[in-house]
Amino acid sequence: xxxxxxxxxxxxxxxxxxxxxxxxxxxxxxxxxxxxxxxxxxxxxxxxxxxxxxxxxxxxxxxxxxxxxxxxxxxxxxxxxxxxxxxxxxxxxxxxxxxxxxxxxxxxxxxxxxxxxxxxxxxxxxxxxxxxxxxxxxxxxxxxxxxxxxxxxxxxxxxxxxxxxxxxx
Amino acid sequence: xxxxxxxxxxxxxxxxxxxxxxxxxxxxxxxxxxxxxxxxxxxxxxxxxxxxxxxxxxxxxxxxxxxxxxxxxxxxxxxxxxxxxxxxxxxxxxxxxxxxxxxxxxxxxxxxxxxxxxxxxxxxxxxxxxxxxxxxxxxxxxxxxxxxxxxxxxxxxxxxxxxxxxxxxxxxxxxxxxxxxxxxxxxxxxxxxxxxxxxxxxxxxxxxxxxxxxxxxxxxxxxxxxxxxxxxxxxxxxxxxxxxxxxxxxxxxxxxxxxxxxxxxxxxxxxxxxxxxxxxxxxxxxxxxxxxxxxxxxxxxxxxxxxxxxxxxxxxxxxxxxxxxxxxxxxxxxxxxxxxxxxxxxxxxxxxxxxxxxxxxxxxxxxxxxxxxxxxxxxxxxxxxxxxxxxxxxxxxxxxxxxxxxxxxxxxxxxxxxxxxxxxxxxxxxxxxxxxxxx
Numbered sequence: 329x330x331x332x333x334x335x336x337x338x339x340x341x342x343x344x345x346x347x348x349x350x351x352x353x354x355x356x357x358x359x360x361x362x363x364x365x366x367x368x369x370x371x372x373x374x375x376x377x378x379x380x381x382x383x384x385x386x387x388x389x390x391x392x393x394x395x396x397x398x399x400x401x402x403x404x405x406x407x408x409x410x411x412x413x414x415x416x417x418x419x420x421x422x423x424x425x426x427x428x429x430x431x432x433x434x435x436x437x438x439x440x441x442x443x444x445x446x447x448x449x450x451x452x453x454x455x456x457x458x459x460x461x462x463x464x465x466x467x468x469x470x471x472x473x474x475x476x477x478x479x480x481x482x483x484x485x486x487x488x489x490x491x492x493x494x495x496x497x
Numbered sequence: 498x499x500x501x502x503x504x505x506x507x508x509x510x511x512x513x514x515x516x517x518x519x520x521x522x523x524x525x526x527x528x529x530x531x532x533x534x535x536x537x538x539x540x541x542x543x544x545x546x547x548x549x550x551x552x553x554x555x556x557x558x559x560x561x562x563x564x565x566x567x568x569x570x571x572x573x574x575x576x577x578x579x580x581x582x583x584x585x586x587x588x589x590x591x592x593x594x595x596x597x598x599x600x601x602x603x604x605x606x607x608x609x610x611x612x613x614x615x616x617x618x619x620x621x622x623x624x625x626x627x628x629x630x631x632x633x634x635x636x637x638x639x640x641x642x643x644x645x646x647x648x649x650x651x652x653x654x655x656x657x658x659x660x661x662x663x664x665x666x667x668x669x670x671x672x673x674x675x676x677x678x679x680x681x682x683x684x685x686x687x688x689x690x691x692x693x694x695x696x697x698x699x700x701x702x703x704x705x706x707x708x709x710x711x712x713x714x715x716x717x718x719x720x721x722x723x724x725x726x727x728x729x730x731x732x733x734x735x736x737x738x739x740x741x742x743x744x745x746x747x748x749x750x751x752x753x754x755x756x757x758x759x760x761x762x763x764x765x766x767x768x769x770x771x772x773x774x775x776x777x778x779x780x781x782x783x784x785x786x787x788x789x790x791x792x793x794x795x796x797x798x799x800x801x802x803x804x805x806x807x808x809x810x811x812x813x814x815x816x817x818x819x820x821x822x823x824x825x826x827x828x829x830x831x832x833x834x835x836x837x838x839x840x841x842x843x844x845x846x847x848x849x850x851x852x853x854x855x856x857x858x859x860x861x862x863x864x865x866x867x868x869x870x871x872x873x874x875x876x877x878x879x880x881x882x883x884x885x886x887x888x889x890x891x892x893x894x895x896x897x898x899x900x901x902x903x904x905x906x907x908x909x910x911x912x913x914x915x916x917x918x919x920x921x922x923x924x925x926x927x928x929x930x931x932x933x934x935x936x
Binding site: 396422429430431432433434435437438439441442444445446448449462463464465466469470471472473474475476 | 677678705706724725726746748750751764766768808810838854878881882899
């Protein structure tokens with residue numbers, strides 16, 4: 329929650345007028361931002377913006393059923409994230425690991441932790457300082473897609489890199 | 498709330514009368530596969546005066562609901578009764594109850610004096626023409642009347658089944674509202690039958706898997722209020738909580754008390770690896786019980802505190818294992834098809850309840866401690882998280898329905914797989930944990 333507040337705060341300070349749907353921020357807690365009004369994340373065409381990180385690079389990587397191994401596509405996304413983080417050293421990140429609903433609650437917490445850690449280790453291997461990247465697992469508690477089919481499940485099995493405020497430090 | 502409940506404990510008196518041995522035909526063996534529910538009659542309890550009239554009627558109804566809810570008993574409605582019971586001490590007209598095939602007859606009386614309520618009752622074995630056990634009397638505050646009804650029903654259940662009762666108990670669970678992608682969760686506590694719901698947290702943070710202490714005075718649970726899953730302990734009477742595990746860079750979840758109430762076993766994730774630890778509640782001292790790169794979680798103690806059953810995917814899939822209370826080598830006990838998780842040791846020590854996933858379906862099941870005699874009790878899109886009734890005869894769990902409008906609710910089923918029924922709660926529910934029988 330603190331990190332979200334930081335992000336919200338920093339975004340408000342940074343406000344460039346580009347309004348983005350709060351839900352588009354991608355964090356598991358973005359629900360709490362609903363109605364918070366303008367949240368500027370910069371322009372997706374600005375390579376140093378949060379919007380660029382989220383939309384152009386991609387803030388999330390997806391996993392196969394019951395797996396925490398990164399896919400080739402996931403690694404490519406994380407390469408982009410690492411480059412961005414190395415260029416924007418004021419930001420830190422929390423990687424949120426998630427699972428789909430096909431599993432028991434505790435196991436999915438463990439699985440989400442493995443997924444988040446896989447993404448974190450990859451970023452660190454690409455030179456991002458370990459103390460800038462924390463992890464948290466939400467297990468199956470925060471699906472973004474709600475149907476009970478593979479088309480939804482594949483989007484829920486994710487590790488999302490949520491940036492936290494440059495200015496809030 | 499706890500305060501008024503405590504006042505009930507007041508006194509329990511054996512009524513005078515002819516004691517009868519528990520013998521004859523009035524007996525249910527719960528472990529029998531299929532049984533015909535035993536017909537019983539519980540005429541409205543005799544009211545001592547006008548003030549006792551409503552409590553007398555209400556008590557009888559709760560007792561009937563408790564017994565009927567087990568699936569082991571069937572009530573003969575008062576409209577079919579031939580005899581009316583207007584005097585607690587009058588001789589029983591056995592022929593009238595035999596004529597309507599009431600095998601058990603429960604007769605009681607209620608007196609109200611100020612805010613004090615006294616209930617006395619006797620159980621009769623109609624076809625033996627004799628009292629079953631001896632009459633009992635409970636007294637307490639008038640607003641604790643439901644607990645007195647549950648105590649009477651527990652006594653009746655025990656006399657007929659030979660098992661301990663479970664009606665005078667509570668359930669702590671996660672109350673759920675909102676759609677799947679915006680689910681709001683808060684801790685709630687209620688009587689076992691879904692009555693007297695009280696909320697223990699707000700829904701500002703995700704809360705998971707509350708678990709009672711051995712005497713029911715405290716609840717362990719996991720909350721995201723710090724932004725990370727951490728274990729908290731909550732005093733049920735005072736509704737006060739404190740964080741137990743708060744180490745930066747780690748996540749902790751799946752806590753349970755040891756039977757000594759001084760130790761907590763839980764899972765801790767660090768660097769993506771989840772293992773099982775214990776912690777002393779008094780001094781916070783931690784001990785690591787497993788060290789494997791796989792996911793070790795959902796630990797549950799044996800009733801004697803000497804062993805821990807848990808789940809691990811060290812073999813490649815989620816399976817159940819038992820290890821000593823201090824760790825060491827673990828023995829795998831689940832070998833059937835599919836994945837096994839959330840093991841919970843029965844309070845009687847004889848069985849392990851679990852969640853099983855196989856071929857896209859979820860089941861609640863039980864197996865013996867050595868893994869033999871696996872029995873699946875339910876099947877659905879998503880059944881999860883069993884908890885045992887205090888007598889080890891009934892299991893409560895959560896069932897989530899499929900699809901975008903999916904909702905989680907509580908159900909109970911007995912260990913033979915009979916009597917699957919919803920437990921009504923104001924909102925959705927998950928992660929139930931059954932308390933011990935109240936004192």
